[in-house]
Amino acid sequence: MNTPIIQNLDLVAQGKVRDIYAIDQDHILLVTSDRMSAFDVVLPDPIPNKGEVLTQLSLFWFEQTENIVANHLSNNFMLEDLIQNQSEIDYFKKRSMVVKRLHPLPIEAVVRGYLIGSGWKDYQANGSVCGIELEDNLQMAAQLPEPIYTPATKAEFGEHDENITYETTVDILGEDLANRVRN
Template identity: 45%
Template sequence: MSNAVVETNIPGFPLKRGKVRDVYDLGEALIIVATDRISAFDYILPTPIPGKGKILTAMTNFWLDRLEEDYTHHRISCNLADMPPAFRERADILEGRTMLVRKTKVIPFECVVRGYLAGSGWKDYLATGAVCGHELPERMQESEQLPEPLFTPATKPESGHDINVSLEQMAETIDPELVEVLQAVSLSIYDDCAEYARERGIIIADTKLEWGLSDDGELVLIDEVLTPDSSRFWPADAYQVGMSPPSFDKQFVRDWLANSGWDKNSPPPPLPDEIVQKSAAKYQEALERLTRG
């Protein structure tokens, strides 16, 4: 994929490479570059999705603009002119996918909000009648809207699957009052943004938010926000209770991998061109639906 950005290498700055993002340390700030890598089942896939990083960055910027009156976030600028010369000189690959952000003390939990019974939540319900310890009514169906959104935090291991934890377990690691605040603000953001998205034909079934603390203890929204990589997006016009709806997120890629014969314990196979093209189109459609007037 000649027009895909698989990785970046900007000299002179410490680099931490995540599954999708390359993060450069500037001392008092960070620069986050969203590449076109895509991950699934805890593996980085060998085939990128061209343009994906730009779409994720544009979507995060859109939501931060919408939320910034009520929530402090870490974005400083997405303009390469505000970044060191080494980054400006690589505008050919960095333009549209790069964000200068404040450093924070990262809170070591994924703040997951679930509005619908899907994914691991559905599996948990089938096994226990609950989702992450939250008891639910009997005879609920797959993809059914929950009686109310649930806050289900998870740990953030360096590798492997996220591990769901209770609020009590969360409060053993961080201040119990902060746990209550994280629950309240995460649910509030989900409620607001899910309603907005629904008006534009997208159901946000669930999402995960990340937070940090500034030096003076202020809560700061960090990382990507309400993108198809951090959320489960469904087209409202194809939604049906009792089945897993088609999606705008990488579930499309997960489904192909699950049916490919791959054992999920060895290097994953390359994605066919058709899957790459359809995935890129789904990401682009989600962005266009959400950002239209």
């Protein structure tokens, strides 16, 4: 997977791009690797320093929006308190965040402005995306008249996300939460 393992923390999950280590029952260490994922596939060649760049961008935007929306960042632990090995500290410092342990929603909220990727595949198969009928004869990457909400399942590592209808989202999340996610 091209990312060193932190020796003294429990690796509890490894996604396509991020690794999750347990700190305690309320906090985790979220590490962004240099792995590259496209269309739910981890590509063989990592991008050097990608994890650092993504983490620093995330931290920047969390800081910029902290007065607008709550986020999961926590300052309860410093990396130096969690890792004893200096070479591990040096490697993970710019690519990791201590965050509150939350329960993620089992869906992805995707808004599409263009007919591309899995949306294009769905359209080719049945003329719709996530149950939303689209006009005939659209071309790949066509701009849609207005953005559409196209939820998907959140697949486990090695699996592919699956586009679902809004009604299926309601079945999974309940009507109130599905509506909040969509809007």
